Amino acid sequence: MTAKDPLxxxxxxxxxxxxxxxxxxxxxxxxxxxxxxxxxxxxxxxxTFLRKTPWARAKVEQLYLQQLRQQK
Structure with a gap:
């Protein structure tokens, strides 16, 4: 991750x-x-589930980024 990474x-x-x-x-x-x-x-x-399930975590992170963009 870099400093420009929003997460x-x-x-x-x-x-x-x-x-x-x-x-x-x-x-x-x-x-x-x-x-x-x-x-x-x-x-x-x-x-617990998300930490063990990379594909689900990725979807949650993408949704979070999408929500951040919509707020701006």
């Missing part, structure tokens, strides 16, 4: 928390179709 210094927990605040769990599940966002979602269980 530099942003934790996965911060990304997930921001997305849940903006989209809610239902909205997040619509964008990233994984069980941990649909059935009894929590930050802790979702972080």
């Amino acid at each position: 530099h210094g942003v934790t996965l927990q911060a990304i997930l928390t921001a997305l849940v605040e903006r989209l809610g769990w239902d909205g997040l599940a619509q964008h990233v179709d994984v069980r941990c966002f649909k059935h009894e979602p929590s930050i802790k269980s979702s972080l």
Whole structure:
């Protein structure tokens, strides 16, 4: 990662928390179709899943970047 990377210094927990605040769990599940966002979602269980599942983490990070661009 470089200093120009918009994710530099942003934790996965911060990304997930921001997305849940903006989209809610239902909205997040619509964008990233994984069980941990649909059935009894929590930050802790979702972080555990995302840390073990690179493709899902990549989708969450891309969604976060997309949301940042839309805010500007």
